[in-house]
Amino acid sequence: KKHYPLVVIGGGAGGCSVAAKFCRKLGKGKVAVVEPAEYHYYQPMWTLVGSGVKTVDQSARSMETVLPQHCAWLKTRAVEFNPEKNIVHLENGDQLNYDFLVIAMGIQLNYDKVKGLLEALKTDPSVCSNYWRLTVEKTFPAIKNFKGGNAIFTFPNTPVKCAGAPQKIMYLAEEHWSKAGIRDKTNIMFNTSLGVIFGVKKYAERLLEIVKERHITVNFKRSLIEINPSKKEAIFQKLDEEGKTETYKYDFIHVTPPMSAPDVLRKCTSLIDPSGFMSVNKNTLQHTKYPNIFGIGDCTNVPTSKTAAAAAAQCGVLEKGLLDVMAGKTPDGKYDGYTSCPLLVGYNKCILAEFDFDGQPLETFPFDQGKRRRSMYHMKKDVIPEIYWNVMLKGHWNGPQTFRRLMHFGKGK
Numbered sequence: 001k002k003h004y005p006l007v008v009i010g011g012g013a014g015g016c017s018v019a020a021k022f023c024r025k026l027g028k029g030k031v032a033v034v035e036p037a038e039y040h041y042y043q044p045m046w047t048l049v050g051s052g053v054k055t056v057d058q059s060a061r062s063m064e065t066v067l068p069q070h071c072a073w074l075k076t077r078a079v080e081f082n083p084e085k086n087i088v089h090l091e092n093g094d095q096l097n098y099d100f101l102v103i104a105m106g107i108q109l110n111y112d113k114v115k116g117l118l119e120a121l122k123t124d125p126s127v128c129s130n131y132w133r134l135t136v137e138k139t140f141p142a143i144k145n146f147k148g149g150n151a152i153f154t155f156p157n158t159p160v161k162c163a164g165a166p167q168k169i170m171y172l173a174e175e176h177w178s179k180a181g182i183r184d185k186t187n188i189m190f191n192t193s194l195g196v197i198f199g200v201k202k203y204a205e206r207l208l209e210i211v212k213e214r215h216i217t218v219n220f221k222r223s224l225i226e227i228n229p230s231k232k233e234a235i236f237q238k239l240d241e242e243g244k245t246e247t248y249k250y251d252f253i254h255v256t257p258p259m260s261a262p263d264v265l266r267k268c269t270s271l272i273d274p275s276g277f278m279s280v281n282k283n284t285l286q287h288t289k290y291p292n293i294f295g296i297g298d299c300t301n302v303p304t305s306k307t308a309a310a311a312a313a314q315c316g317v318l319e320k321g322l323l324d325v326m327a328g329k330t331p332d333g334k335y336d337g338y339t340s341c342p343l344l345v346g347y348n349k350c351i352l353a354e355f356d357f358d359g360q361p362l363e364t365f366p367f368d369q370g371k372r373r374r375s376m377y378h379m380k381k382d383v384i385p386e387i388y389w390n391v392m393l394k395g396h397w398n399g400p401q402t403f404r405r406l407m408h409f410g411k412g413k
């Protein structure tokens, strides 16, 4: 049994950034990070990997080089939480005892929940998915080899990370097929479980204009339940007509899998809410029952869109709150739900959506980010990755709030 003042579960976007902050504050050997993966991936780059702009190697760094030098990296998985006793059980058999715990395990991909999907991803080159390291490199070859016919892009009936990603790849593929001269033989469909194209009205309106202009069909309330690669058929449940399904022939399909909170978290009922995600105060990120536990990023029930940009903004709030609790004070929360989704709508066009808990735009730049812009494409492709690796993961980026206030000369939010 080992003891650390602070234990962080997960060394992804949120966990690594929080660990960096607290390693600096608490010093060598005081912070343990439990993280099984050999590589840390910058997942926001995977849309650009799927569209052939970047390679998967450009999205990867070895975990050893990104985790803070002075933390104790435990290269294993958390398998069970015991928050009453301040203990985490690890897959390697060890037990960790902590004073404070930060859970940053991300969201779980459930490819097995769609019948036939794992098999189809293995055997059918026209079935792809940007969401997984093992499949993201299939996407661009599938786009290039497509010769026309039905191209389907799906959005599942569960919470997801980066709610824009299921359609970003569609706009990039559409542009590729237009340039390849096969657009007139191609029928592009976005089959989404949702009833809207995007959760924020301002950006949804712009996206609806774009799908119309580019002759993309949007089918709402369709949830993929089965895929049959031998018949090249995808079966969708119609969510607005009970018991009804619809079968589509596909010549290309990009699947966004169903997702959920990680199983390890879900089986600890005192940590979660009925949705299965970790139950935290949405303004402070402190656990609703255990004051010495905080959560960050995709594994929490914070009611905002799950992104690395949100995790960045949460980082600053978590730091302050946890320092308060360490000093015996109550955290006074102020997370406003800031999240961002760079909506790539072409090979050099991007709508940089930024918004808060209420779906109100919270834009950094002093111009209308609802317009598609080349400058925002370069932000997404070249600038933000540098911020991520060199500033956020080092614990120095709490989102663009300070920058936004400067840009707006103190006016607005």
Ligand code: FAD
Pocket (backbone or CB within 6 Å): 009, 010, 011, 012, 013, 014, 015, 034, 035, 036, 037, 042, 043, 044, 045, 046, 047, 076, 077, 078, 079, 104, 105, 106, 107, 130, 131, 132, 161, 162, 165, 262, 264, 296, 297, 298, 299, 306, 307, 308, 309, 310, 311, 340, 341, 342
């Ligand atoms: P993650 O970064 O996923 O990290 C979770 C970590 O926990 C992982 O390293 C994992 O190995 C570890 N872990 C899991 N289980 C255990 C366990 N039992 N024990 C210990 N460790 C465990 N975000 C944006 O901001 N902008 C974008 O444009 C964008 N585009 C995206 C496009 C795609 C295709 C994808 C897949 C994601 C995109 N995102 C984007 C979302 C972004 O990647 C996530 O929201 C972000 O990584 C969340 O950070 P996190 O720390 O919560 O989880």
Ligand code: UQ1
Pocket (backbone or CB within 6 Å): 044, 307, 308, 309, 310, 312, 340, 341, 342, 364, 384, 387, 388, 392, 397, 399, 400
């Ligand atoms: C951001 O801060 C961030 O985290 C590092 C992202 O994740 C990859 C983003 O996609 C975006 C858009 C931001 C916001 C940053 C700026 C400069 C607007």
